Amino acid sequence: xxxxxxxxxxxxxxxxxxxxxxxxxxxxxxxxxxxxxxxxxxxxxxxxxxxxxxxxxxxxxxxxxxxxxxxxxxxxxxxxxxxxxxxxxxxxxxxxxxxxxxxxxxxxxxxxxxxxxxxxxxxxxxxxxxxxxxxxxxxxxxxxxxxxxxxxxxxxxxxxxxxxxxxxxxxxxxxxxxxxxxxxxxxxxxxxxxxxxxxxxxxxxxxxxxxxxxxxxxxxxxxxxxxxxxxxxxxxxxxxxxxxxxxxxxxxxxxxxxxxxxxxxxxxxxxxxxxxxxxxxxx
Amino acid sequence: xxxxxxxxxxxxxxxxxxxxxxxxxxxxxxxxxxxxxxxxxxxxxxxxxxxxxxxxxxxxxxxxxxxxxxxxxxxxxxxxxxxxxxxxxxxxxxxxxxxxxxxxxxxxxxxxxxxxxxxxxxxxxxxxxxxxxxxxxxxxxxxxxxxxxxxxxxxxxxxxxxxxxxxxxxxxxxxxxxxxxxxxxxxxxxxxxxxxxxxxxxxxxxxxxxxxxxxxxxxxxxxxxxxxxxxxxxxxxxxxxxxxxxxxxxxxxxxxxxxxxxxxxxxxxxxxxxxxxxxxxxxxxxxxxxxxxxxxxxxxxxxxxxxxx
Numbered sequence: 230x231x232x233x234x235x236x237x238x239x240x241x242x243x244x245x246x247x248x249x250x251x252x253x254x255x256x257x258x259x260x261x262x263x264x265x266x267x268x269x270x271x272x273x274x275x276x277x278x279x280x281x282x283x284x285x286x287x288x289x290x291x292x293x294x295x296x297x298x299x300x301x302x303x304x305x306x307x308x309x310x311x312x313x314x315x316x317x318x319x320x321x322x323x324x325x326x327x328x329x330x331x332x333x334x335x336x337x338x339x340x341x342x343x344x345x346x347x348x349x350x351x352x353x354x355x356x357x358x359x360x361x362x363x364x365x366x367x368x369x370x371x372x373x374x375x376x377x378x379x380x381x382x383x384x385x386x387x388x389x390x391x392x393x394x395x396x397x398x399x400x401x402x403x404x405x406x407x408x409x410x411x412x413x414x415x416x417x418x419x420x421x422x423x424x425x426x427x428x429x430x431x432x433x434x435x436x437x438x439x440x441x442x443x444x445x446x447x448x449x450x451x452x453x454x455x456x457x458x459x460x461x462x463x464x465x466x467x468x469x470x471x472x473x474x475x476x477x478x479x480x481x482x483x484x485x486x487x488x489x490x491x492x493x494x495x496x497x498x499x500x501x502x503x504x505x506x507x508x509x510x511x512x
Numbered sequence: 513x514x515x516x517x518x519x520x521x522x523x524x525x526x527x528x529x530x531x532x533x534x535x536x537x538x539x540x541x542x543x544x545x546x547x548x549x550x551x552x553x554x555x556x557x558x559x560x561x562x563x564x565x566x567x568x569x570x571x572x573x574x575x576x577x578x579x580x581x582x583x584x585x586x587x588x589x590x591x592x593x594x595x596x597x598x599x600x601x602x603x604x605x606x607x608x609x610x611x612x613x614x615x616x617x618x619x620x621x622x623x624x625x626x627x628x629x630x631x632x633x634x635x636x637x638x639x640x641x642x643x644x645x646x647x648x649x650x651x652x653x654x655x656x657x658x659x660x661x662x663x664x665x666x667x668x669x670x671x672x673x674x675x676x677x678x679x680x681x682x683x684x685x686x687x688x689x690x691x692x693x694x695x696x697x698x699x700x701x702x703x704x705x706x707x708x709x710x711x712x713x714x715x716x717x718x719x720x721x722x723x724x725x726x727x728x729x730x731x732x733x734x735x736x737x738x739x740x741x742x743x744x745x746x747x748x749x750x751x752x753x754x755x756x757x758x759x760x761x762x763x764x765x766x767x768x769x770x771x772x773x774x775x776x777x778x779x780x781x782x783x784x785x786x787x788x789x790x791x792x793x794x795x796x797x798x799x800x801x802x803x804x805x806x807x808x809x810x811x812x813x814x815x816x817x818x819x820x821x
Contacts, residue, residue, distance in 0.1 A: 234625050241607075246611045324607035331573045331601040332624035333593050445799060511576040 232334045236342020237349070240316070244350060253308070257358045261365055264297050268369035283371070290372035290383045291462050292413070297362060298384065302453055305339035305388040306415050309351055313395035313409035316343040317507065322404065326439055326512040336507045344396055344500065348389055356387040380459035386492060387452035391415055392449060393496045400510060422450030448492045455484040514551040525699040526551045526676045526707035527572060529583035532590070533731070534576060536566050541567040544581060544730030551675070551725070556722035556739070558814060560714065564731040565711050566604060569680055572709075573601055577779055597625045600669035604680040604711075606662055611655030614645060614664050617653060618671050625672045639667040644693055658685040666697065678709045678772075679702055683717065696723050719797055727817045735817040739810070746807040747785055749777045752798040759796040766792075783807075 244250050274281050281289070281313010317340070320326040324411050359381045367373050374380050389414065391411055398407035427433075444451035458480035484492075522705065527549035534542040542564040549555040550796050559565045570576040574591040588595035608617045618636045627635065630698045642650050643663040653661065662685040669677050679698075683691040691714075698721045701708050712718050718725060719739065726736040735742055751774055760776070763769050781789070788804055795801055 231625060231626070235620070239620060242616075243609070245610060248745070308659070324603065325609060327575065327603040327605060328608060328665070330575055331596060331599070331603070332621060332623055332628065333597045335593055456656040502734070511570065 231337040233342040233345065235508075236334070236339055237346040240343055240346025241350065244346075246310075249312075251352070253354060257354075258336070261358070261361050264293075264362065265365035265369060268293065268366050271370050275313050278417060286370055287372045287462065287495045288464070290370035291364055291374075291460070293375070294362070294366050294374065295457060295460050298359070298380070298456065299453070301358065301362070302384050302387055302456065305351070305355060305384065306449065307412060309388045309392035310395045310408050310411040310415070312347050312351075313343075313392045314411065315404040316396055318402060318404040318407055319399075321510070321512055324512075326414040330512060336505050336510075340396070340400070340500070340504055340507055347392055347396070351388050351392060352385045356381050359384060366471065374460045376459035376483075380456050383452050383456035383459060383484075387449050387456065390447065390449050390452060390492065390496060393499050393503075397506065398501050400503050400506040414447050415449050417449045418450045419453070422454065444488070445491070445495075446488060447494055448488075451484065451488065451492065454480045455489075457471060457485040524581070524584060524587035525549055525553075526555075527583065527585055528574075529568075529581065529590075531581035532571055532578050532583045533580045534564075535579045540731055542571065542578075545571075545583075545728065545731070545733065546712045547726050547733055547736055549709055549753070551706060552702065552705045553723040554582060554702050554710060554721050555556075555708060556667065556718035556725040557711045557728070558713075558718060558725060558819060559728040563728045565728065566680060566693065567731075568728070569678055569709075569711060572597065573678065580740045587736075597672070598675045600671070600674035600677040602662075602665045602669040602677075602679045602682050604684070606665035608661065608668070610655050611652065612653055613650050614640065614656070614667075615649040617664065618667060621668050621671055627672045627783065635671055635673075636813045639671045642670060642697060643667045644690075651748060652759070658692055662686060663690065666694065674706065676707045676709065678711075680711045681713065682710070683712070683714065689718065713813055725810070727814060729818050735813070743808045743813050745778065745811065746780045746781070746783060747779050747807060747808075748789065749767075749775050750793060750800060751775050751802040751803040752793055754797050754799045755793070756797040759793075759798070763789075775797070780808075 246274075268290060271293070272281070272286050274286075276285070276291070320329065326339075330336070360377075363374060365379050391414075394414065395407055395411040398410055402410070420445030422440050423440075425437055425443065428436025428438070428440060444454075461480065525548045527547070529545050529547055532542060532545040533540070545564070546567050557565055559570070567576065569579050572585055572590055574593070574596065576594055578589065583590040584590070586595050586598055589600055609620075612620070617638055619632055622632050622635060636649065637646070641645050643666045647668060648656075648660070653664065656664065661680070666679070666682060669679065678771065683694050686694065695717065698708050698710065702721075702723075708721075710718060710722060722739055724737065725739050725740075725742055726733050728734065754772065754775075759772060760769060763776070765783060767781055770777050776793075778789070783805060786803065790800060790803060
């Protein structure tokens with residue numbers, strides 16, 4: 230465990246020394262400030278000369294919040310992919326791995342250390358940034374998501390899923406290749422999720438299956454749907470249920486416990502494959 | 513050097529391999545390495561490009577898995593994780609985290625090597641001083657020249673007082689002063705009883721510091737032993753006249769002799785026997801005008817060993 234922890238700390242040290250943490254915090258504060266300014270404008274909006282009712286304000290705020298969270302989830306996914314891609318591949322490409330692995334350090338410890346070193350900051354950053362955004366939305370519009378903690382957890386899980394996949398790819402592929410595959414995969418799964426929802430609307434079994442397969446293949450869209458369901462008011466969920474949840478920014482239901490268990494198993498399985506891959510790779 | 517060549521210490525050799533082999537598909541990188549590196553000596557590991565030297569180093573350090581054969585490093589099977597804490601390694605491709613300070617790189621390797629924390633500061637200062645980087649410990653590695661990065665790599669290999677130090681082309685990026693410094697470091701390591709496994713293309717360098725040498729070609733050891741033994745005697749040429757008839761046959765006792773242009777020549781004659789040879793020539797009636805004694809260089813021996821292949 231001590232070697233794993235050493236690599237975890239090394240990864241954190243690198244994130245800080247390369248000013249990534251500082252850059253992310255500054256960008257996040259800026260974006261939250263801008264979105265907060267936008268949220269603050271909502272209560273003052275008029276419709277045909279009439280001020281919006283508190284219910285209308287909450288509906289608009291909910292829609293805006295989901296859009297902002299979608300943007301956040303996209304940024305988080307890209308950040309996770311671009312951080313994880315060089316985590317192993319970079320060591321191999323630069324030759325640093327030769328010096329590291331000549332020490333009492335197992336491949337599994339290197340892998341777990343890198344995963345923890347990236348996953349823990351990703352979760353912490355998600356919790357902090359999303360909580361701040363929720364706070365700003367509540368302060369300016371009074372809107373509070375239905376399940377804020379679940380939303381944070383789902384968004385973090387989405388990032389972790391992509392981070393895990395990219396790290397696994399990084400054990401065999403070049404940095405750029407791993408990052409590109411992960412990002413393309415993320416986009417493809419998002420599109421697949423939308424296609425699946427349309428398949429349900431039009432009762433098309435083949436297209437519906439696309440959504441199911443994408444949620445199983447790479448559960449990023451599955452986690453985004455879970456986050457959406459936790460973010461939206463009950464009214465939205467009812468409307469989504471009426472037309473079977475079509476669209477990228479609504480969900481008719483939350484994830485089932487079985488699906489959540491699957492996502493956990495998926496992540497462990499991919500990490501296991503990454504370990505097997507790394508064990509067989511020679512620097 | 514030669515007096516140390518057969519004086520290993522410790523319970524087990526620093527390295528012992530039997531038929532250690534590595535294949536990549538149909539390509540044989542190492543055909544079956546069998547050798548013993550005693551403790552407390554500087555062991556030169558030589559071979560042409562593609563002979564399997566770096567592959568052998570990677571197998572010994574557990575960075576690659578052997579296809580067949582077996583080996584022990586400091587008494588532990590090759591690939592053993594714990595023993596790596598007792599081995600220092602400077603790779604041929606030396607790269608360290610550019611964003612770290614030199615002191616932090618050394619601290620990382622001490623931490624990975626499970627060295628006690630209270631010893632770190634002194635160990636880091638000592639290592640930096642040894643490789644000539646005192647005063648640069650707080651500088652980031654990315655600001656170092658290639659030569660300074662190799663010096664840092666040497667410091668990484670030395671940190672934690674390892675029992676075995678593996679140096680893969682340790683002077684490839686260094687100027688003559690740096691090379692001299694590295695030779696001094698290697699000698700100091702030997703003096704404190706550390707085994708040094710030196711993989712180098714610079715034969716003159718190996719000749720200056722190594723006690724024993726192994727030459728490999730196409731993945732096999734083609735010559736191995738104490739440096740003096742491996743080099744054998746040198747060539748002796750004598751210009752003389754008046755040698756009695758049949759004397760040349762009698763002088764074959766000093767080894768195969770050849771005669772040409774007034775010179776007699778013996779190859780592989782031990783230098784200690786040169787006075788006896790001259791005395792015998794005089795006794796045989798020769799008038800000796802000139803004696804040339806030349807030592808076989810490692811380069812010559814190296815080329816001889818590789819010649820059949």
